[in-house]
Amino acid sequence: MSVVKKTMPAEKEASVTLPWTRMAEGGLVPRGGTAASVRTGAWRTGQMPVLDLEACIHCLRCWIWCPDSAVLLDGEKVSGIDYDHCKGCGICAQVCPPKVHAIQMVAEEVEG
Ligand code: SF4
Ligand code: SF4
Numbered sequence: 001m002s003v004v005k006k007t008m009p010a011e012k013e014a015s016v017t018l019p020w021t022r023m024a025e026g027g028l029v030p031r032g033g034t035a036a037s038v039r040t041g042a043w044r045t046g047q048m049p050v051l052d053l054e055a056c057i058h059c060l061r062c063w064i065w066c067p068d069s070a071v072l073l074d075g076e077k078v079s080g081i082d083y084d085h086c087k088g089c090g091i092c093a094q095v096c097p098p099k100v101h102a103i104q105m106v107a108e109e110v111e112g
Pocket of ligand 1: 048049065066067068069070071081085086087088089090091092093
């Protein structure tokens with residue numbers, strides 16, 4: 001009978017052997033503002049919001065409701081969508097007044 005010996009990946013082994021005094025405490029955010037420097041929108045749902053600035057009345061509902069702060073402002077007016085952080089949830093399109101309908105969710109082509 002042959003025996004298959006499993007070995008732990010080097011990075012896993014390193015995390016296991018790290019002294020507890022050097023490990024991050026669980027449940028803590030080590031520093032603030034980290035999302036701004038990370039492209040969190042890289043895994044969008046497959047839908048993306050397209051903003052029609054001609055139709056927009058700048059009521060800011062989309063800006064208030066966006067869970068990812070991905071609706072961009074120029075002063076007190078909406079100026080665009082930050083696709084580096086937008087997740088494609090569609091909330092902005094849902095809260096945009098129906099008579100205005102300035103945001104449409106469209107299917108996004110994924111490069112592969
Ligand atoms: S789709 Fe979602 S994450 Fe993207 S801008 Fe609209 S509300 Fe924000
Ligand atoms: S909710 Fe619609 S009308 Fe209001 S600011 Fe956003 S895009 Fe413009």
